[in-house]
Amino acid sequence: DSTDITEVENYMKSQQTSPNPKYFGKAEGMNVIYVSMESLQTFIIDYELNGQEVTPFLNSLIKDDQTFYFDHIYNQTGQGKTSDAEFIMDNSLFPMAQGAVYVNKAQNTYQATPAILQSYGYTSASFHGNYKTFWNRNEMYKSMGYNEFFDAEYYEMTDENTKNYGMKDKPFFKESMPYLKRLPEPFYAKFITLSNHFPFKMDEWDTDFPLAETENDVVNQYFQSANYMDEALEQFFADLEASGLYERSVIVLYGDHYGISENHNEAMEEIIGKEITPFEYTQLQRVPVFIHIPGETGGEPKQTLGGQVDVRSTVLHLLGIDTREYIDFGSDLLSDEHREIIPFRNGDFTSPQVTMINEKFYDNTTGEIIEDTGKYSSIADKARKQLEMSDQILYKDLLRFHTPKRFTPINRDNYQYVHPDH
Numbered sequence: 001d002s003t004d005i006t007e008v009e010n011y012m013k014s015q016q017t018s019p020n021p022k023y024f025g026k027a028e029g030m031n032v033i034y035v036s037m038e039s040l041q042t043f044i045i046d047y048e049l050n051g052q053e054v055t056p057f058l059n060s061l062i063k064d065d066q067t068f069y070f071d072h073i074y075n076q077t078g079q080g081k082t083s084d085a086e087f088i089m090d091n092s093l094f095p096m097a098q099g100a101v102y103v104n105k106a107q108n109t110y111q112a113t114p115a116i117l118q119s120y121g122y123t124s125a126s127f128h129g130n131y132k133t134f135w136n137r138n139e140m141y142k143s144m145g146y147n148e149f150f151d152a153e154y155y156e157m158t159d160e161n162t163k164n165y166g167m168k169d170k171p172f173f174k175e176s177m178p179y180l181k182r183l184p185e186p187f188y189a190k191f192i193t194l195s196n197h198f199p200f201k202m203d204e205w206d207t208d209f210p211l212a213e214t215e216n217d218v219v220n221q222y223f224q225s226a227n228y229m230d231e232a233l234e235q236f237f238a239d240l241e242a243s244g245l246y247e248r249s250v251i252v253l254y255g256d257h258y259g260i261s262e263n264h265n266e267a268m269e270e271i272i273g274k275e276i277t278p279f280e281y282t283q284l285q286r287v288p289v290f291i292h293i294p295g296e297t298g299g300e301p302k303q304t305l306g307g308q309v310d311v312r313s314t315v316l317h318l319l320g321i322d323t324r325e326y327i328d329f330g331s332d333l334l335s336d337e338h339r340e341i342i343p344f345r346n347g348d349f350t351s352p353q354v355t356m357i358n359e360k361f362y363d364n365t366t367g368e369i370i371e372d373t374g375k376y377s378s379i380a381d382k383a384r385k386q387l388e389m390s391d392q393i394l395y396k397d398l399l400r401f402h403t404p405k406r407f408t409p410i411n412r413d414n415y416q417y418v419h420p421d422h
């Protein structure tokens with residue numbers, strides 16, 4: 001019923017973050033390229049393995065004038081992993097507490113980024129070197145309004161080019177370029193990398209980067225595999241420059257979720273040189289976010305506390321799009337009004353002073369447990385409220401009743417992802 005959407009709409013009005021006039025519209029009309037960086041966690045940025053940088057290209061982007069780097073963004077994914085991260089990025093809603101929203105709620109009504117950008121003349125496409133039915137993407141993409149889906153069928157899935165779920169990142173980006181160049185501009189394109197996936201084992205001919213030297217193969221291999229992704233990204237950026245697209249595109253790179261689970265804490269303690277308490281484990285849930293904007297000055301790494309849910313309004317504001325019309329749980333990372341209560345999908349949260357893990361509050365400065373004076377549980381209530389509202393939207397399919405101005409609702413029948421040879 002429609003009273004529920006009214007409640008959500010009123011809540012949104014009370015939560016609005018005004019765009020920062022310094023950045024609003026600075027990338028108006030540009031192409032938008034997102035890269036989902038498989039399993040990339042923030043701890044590995046600037047990390048040196050025996051004096052050797054693991055991600056030299058990403059590290060160089062931090063120093064690049066035109067890149068905004070955020071080092072305090074927490075992943076908010078649940079069991080839907082990569083697909084949850086995609087969902088959050090495109091919808092600014094939270095994924096589900098159980099199961100994957102891509103699998104369970106693909107038929108719902110959404111007002112996702114590809115659909116929003118359509119009314120501004122954009123074409124959209126997703127690129128991924130795995131088959132289209134994985135994570136039910138071919139169904140969910142219809143609801144989100146993706147015009148094209150370049151899945152495994154568009155790539156040379158040879159033994160040499162693939163491992164684990166599909167394409168290795170270097171051939172994936174290489175083979176994507178001709179398709180990307182053919183898209184009408186402006187476009188919104190999403191690249192979902194794959195080879196830095198658990199258990200991170202590489203084919204020896206693909207790398208000469210050393211393994212880490214803990215007792216744990218998964219952890220050791222992670223460094224090699226992350227280094228390979230970094231090289232693939234460097235190659236992609238070079239190809240974008242050569243094609244001319246680089247100068248007319250905002251590029252957003254984000255880590256999708258953790259790569260190394262708590263089963264590997266012992267080896268990870270060696271890596272980060274600290275005991276992994278619940279508080280430290282939460283710090284490991286940070287994922288890097290880079291936004292490259294031609295002609296803008298990114299400055300020093302930004303410690304703004306945020307979640308993946310905050311990226312969409314940041315980007316839409318850069319494009320000069322007012323997000324007030326949309327149901328959006330995020331808050332522009334570049335705004336002075338940015339909200340810093342970051343819910344995690346399990347109901348925990350972090351905020352500037354305090355982090356809640358399993359009903360316990362931790363002081364962010366000391367990492368020690370602290371008593372609540374009542375103040376912290378009221379922050380917990382605010383975090384929970386956001387998750388509850390978002391859950392209501394998914395369970396009751398409430399966006400059916402929300403009608404933003406300048407938005408054409410998506411008709412799923414207009415979308416299908418069939419390779420031309422079929």
Ligand code: GP9
Nearest residue numbers: 080081082083130134165
């Ligand atoms: C599979 C890829 C990896 O297509 O997205 O999925 P993950 O296991 O990381 O969710």
Ligand code: MN
Nearest residue numbers: 038039082256
């Ligand atoms: Mn993933």
